[in-house]
Amino acid sequence: MYQHATIKDVAKQAGVSVTTVSRYLNGHYERMRPATRERIAKTIAALNYAPAASARRLRQDKTNLVGLLVGDIGNPFSSLLAKGVDDVLQPAGYDLLLMNTNNDKASEARALRRLASQQVDGIIVQPDSRAFAQYQAVIDGGCPLVVVDREVADQPLNVGRVTSPNRTACYDLGRYLVGQGYQNLLSVSAQFAEASGQLPRMAGLQAAADATGANYLNIPTTQGEDRAHLAAQLVKWVSSLKGKTVIISLMGPVLFDLLAIFKEQGWSFPQDVGLVSFDDWAWSRFVGEGIFLVKQDMEMMGNLAAKRLLEQIEAGKPGAATTFVPVSWVKAPSV
Numbered sequence: 613m614y615q616h617a618t619i620k621d622v623a624k625q626a627g628v629s630v631t632t633v634s635r636y637l638n639g640h641y642e643r644m645r646p647a648t649r650e651r652i653a654k655t656i657a658a659l660n661y662a663p664a665a666s667a668r669r670l671r672q673d674k675t676n677l678v679g680l681l682v683g684d685i686g687n688p689f690s691s692l693l694a695k696g697v698d699d700v701l702q703p704a705g706y707d708l709l710l711m712n713t714n715n716d717k718a719s720e721a722r723a724l725r726r727l728a729s730q731q732v733d734g735i736i737v738q739p740d741s742r743a744f745a746q747y748q749a750v751i752d753g754g755c756p757l758v759v760v761d762r763e764v765a766d767q768p769l770n771v772g773r774v775t776s777p778n779r780t781a782c783y784d785l786g787r788y789l790v791g792q793g794y795q796n797l798l799s800v801s802a803q804f805a806e807a808s809g810q811l812p813r814m815a816g817l818q819a820a821a822d823a824t825g826a827n828y829l830n831i832p833t834t835q836g837e838d839r840a841h842l843a844a845q846l847v848k849w850v851s852s853l854k855g856k857t858v859i860i861s862l863m864g865p866v867l868f869d870l871l872a873i874f875k876e877q878g879w880s881f882p883q884d885v886g887l888v889s890f891d892d893w894a895w896s897r898f899v900g901e902g903i904f905l906v907k908q909d910m911e912m913m914g915n916l917a918a919k920r921l922l923e924q925i926e927a928g929k930p931g932a933a934t935t936f937v938p939v940s941w942v943k944a945p946s947v
Contacts, residue, residue, distance in 0.1 A: 696914020
């Protein structure tokens, strides 16, 4: 696990005194053997050591490197996020170290350790963990941090965050759909990583249903799950619920499975079931008469995350507030 070590831990593991480690950190290598310097350097890297209050002051020069951790580089929206970050960092003279965590907490922890060893000037993370303990050592080490897109449950208020107003957006969406005559709101979520923007989306839809008297149900799916299982759940609920039903894909990749299921079942939208999807799939306008989309601007999210991080770097200390990127609707006849 990514832990915050002390100078005593470094000295003990390297087999030297605390004074020797302190001299190394301050660049006083006189009377220090090369083998000792190498051993201390390896120990510091292995333990991810940096003094909590003065880590950045210990660096004589900036590295002009920023780390970006994304959950799945194969997802087009992670790529757009990375482009948005790089578009801001490059003109500012920073290079980007892009790392893919495969939506895995252990991989993410290793990536954070790797970035610490590279002494990056700041980190932007699309989190995999719902617990901020995964990222606390970054803050303790004095390194600026911005959390982007997904939500971390116990993130401190003074830690930078750039995300969409997911709960509010889905509350408004739910009320709109009820106004279109839908009595049943049926969402489909996909659990790829522990952290997810889908949780507040579900909360928003539930609140809209409670406020309007509509029915709300979410069908969760997991990575690698057989599509036949999802199809069986959808058929069960669509056939048993009374009144008009709309199916809402809470993340873009789910839409592919839903379109395949619609085809297998012979369902048409909006004649049989309404259809809404998160994310801006430009090709969706050519499916039927077009699919109603809830659009997140991932490039803008990356732009703003990079700007918030640069502000921290220039200030010489961590600390920022939450920035919300507006969500827009691309209306289409699928509802």
